[in-house]
Amino acid sequence: MTLADAFESHRDRLRAVAYRMLGSHADAEDVVQEAWLRLSRQEPGTIDNLGGWLTTVVGRISLDVLRSGRTRPEVSYDDGPEYTVTLDDAPAPEDLAAIGDSVGIALLTVLDSLRPDERLAFVLHDVFAVPFAEVGPILGKSADATKMLASRARRKVQGAQRPASPDRRQREVVQAFLAAARDGHFERLLEVLHPEVKLTAHTPDGTFVTLGATEVATRARVGAAAAHGHPATANGLPAILSWTPEGTPLSLLVFTVTDDRITEITARVDPAELARMDLPGRV
Incomplete structure (x- = not known):
């Protein structure tokens, strides 16, 4: 498998990580492209765990974008509202992190209220199951400190008011x-x-x-x-x-x-x- 093929096998996950961090498809694509450029400059055989390495790189780039305030808001396709749609007989998740890969506009709105480091810790650990020991180095913090960040973010997400259901x-x-x-x-x-x-x-x-x-x-x-x-x-x-x-x-x-x-x-x-x-x- 070529390096390009190996990268493509991880592209969807990397795009999902970046989008949940930034809330913008355009920014997510830019981050993934930057990750590819960094990968292409690596010496062959220097990366043992490609998926973990790429997730770390995407996390760091996304964190830099958040901290710099360079995120681009999504352009709505019309003047109407964005909808968060759930089927009435679908079980409601115990917390928004359980939405996982189908996370929608409601969770992104809540994530916008988090600090960049809280957002990274929450998204990588709670949504993508990246161990705290791997998230910590991205933030320059210990695993325990990262766990505290994710816990604080989780409380904010769980405490966010959900839309009222129709009676x-x-x-x-x-x-x-x-x-x-x-x-x-x-x-x-x-x-x-x-x-x-x-x-x-x-x-x-x-x-x-x-x-x-x-x-x-x-x-x-x-x-x-x-x-x-x-x-x-x-x-x-x-x-x-x-x-x-x-x-x-x-x-x-x-x-x-x-x-x-x-x-x-x-x-x-x-x-x-x-x-x-x-x-x-x-x-």
């Missing part, structure tokens, strides 16, 4: 709306829609806004296929996530319910946009 009544209202849409019951749709409900649809052709219960109910009946999906929670709001038969995300519907009426619906049905979101896989 049972909100879910019942959404389910009533979806059932009426699938069955084509116009009157039932009007019963659960607020008279001034707003529907915002993000499609491949652009963003379209529909106002009023009658107009939204009409569109709901026409687009009932998108209502077939799995109950989910998106940023604390009731949602429905659906997939194609091949398992590709098809649509994400997010609902705002006030006083037993749906006041707002956000429909994301642009395949390119959905592909960029960190969405759960098909169940």
Whole structure:
């Protein structure tokens, strides 16, 4: 195996480490590329554990970037919010570190509140299971001091307030709306829609806004296929996530319910946009 092939076998993990440290795909790619450049300058046969060596290098470069404040914020693909989506019957992790490789925007937001050394200790140890004895030298600290940093970071992460979950009544209202849409019951749709409900649809052709219960109910009946999906929670709001038969995300519907009426619906049905979101896989 060539050096380049060996590096490529570690690229995905290195990119994941850098992204969780920096919260930016662009910065993560830069860090991984710098790690490759440093590796290519090493004398052959001088590295016994390539994976550990590369993880250390990526950790050090990421730490330098954090300390220098040179991170670049992610550029949103539109003006809408980022969503943290979980399926309603999926078990909630006991702590955010358990999300592991599927870590999303919520954990990254919490990590932003950590000091660079806390963030490195937490990410490498709790998310990627790097021993404290290996994390310590990156920070210039002992294993015990590094363990204390990770423990402090863990308390901050666990103490971060999670988004509130929709209550049972909100879910019942959404389910009533979806059932009426699938069955084509116009009157039932009007019963659960607020008279001034707003529907915002993000499609491949652009963003379209529909106002009023009658107009939204009409569109709901026409687009009932998108209502077939799995109950989910998106940023604390009731949602429905659906997939194609091949398992590709098809649509994400997010609902705002006030006083037993749906006041707002956000429909994301642009395949390119959905592909960029960190969405759960098909169940």
